[in-house]
Amino acid sequence: MEMAKANLEEAKREYAGQWLAFLVVEEMPTGELLGHVIAHNPDRRELHRELREKKVDRAYVTFAGPVVKPGYAVIL
Amino acid sequence: MNPVFAEKAIVFIPAAEQRGIISNGVKINGPNGFREIDMILDTGAVYTVIAWDVAKDIGYDPAISERRMPIVTANGIIEAPLITVQSIRIRDLGAESVDLICHDIPEITGIEGLLGLSFLKHFRTLIDYTTGLLELTAVG
Numbered sequence: 001m002e003m004a005k006a007n008l009e010e011a012k013r014e015y016a017g018q019w020l021a022f023l024v025v026e027e028m029p030t031g032e033l034l035g036h037v038i039a040h041n042p043d044r045r046e047l048h049r050e051l052r053e054k055k056v057d058r059a060y061v062t063f064a065g066p067v068v069k070p071g072y073a074v075i076l
Numbered sequence: 077m078n079p080v081f082a083e084k085a086i087v088f089i090p091a092a093e094q095r096g097i098i099s100n101g102v103k104i105n106g107p108n109g110f111r112e113i114d115m116i117l118d119t120g121a122v123y124t125v126i127a128w129d130v131a132k133d134i135g136y137d138p139a140i141s142e143r144r145m146p147i148v149t150a151n152g153i154i155e156a157p158l159i160t161v162q163s164i165r166i167r168d169l170g171a172e173s174v175d176l177i178c179h180d181i182p183e184i185t186g187i188e189g190l191l192g193l194s195f196l197k198h199f200r201t202l203i204d205y206t207t208g209l210l211e212l213t214a215v216g
Contacts, residue, residue, distance in 0.1 A: 048129035057109025060101055063186025067098050067114060072184055
């Protein structure tokens, strides 16, 4: 039986504050991404280590939270 | 087989993220596969930058890279590994054999890379802050 696809934004709400590895299966015309959560971890490096151990060859790695911490500004 | 790329990619910049222009889901390809990551557009950066872990995931080992580039950080000048990835792609627009630096962006941000000139030089780049639009067009 095929696993139900998850919505990336819903997955981000479920795992708020963590790093997610998401396998994108489908992109809707609205830009919404559907797929499966491969792994999640509050520690970015641990997430990547897990992906390498599992030999995951394709994944969207994204943070489930604000890209820039509130109250901070990025100067590059 | 070489990837087939489109002529134009348009990225909408959500108003809440206009403190920095974020491009979501930039695809970095290497010998072991690809990672899509969120990157900050940095038109002042000579090189595109990705985190060490992203490079390792797709089959590169920055630690043994013989090519090094001095970069200025908040903690002084460091020698960072320079690698050439198979391709970088935004939406359906891409560039092959792109040089980039491996360096971890501080954890205060939820991003794993900077999109710099080593990628952007392949395109005509239009940033329209009034409409929240980043438009990349292939040239040549």
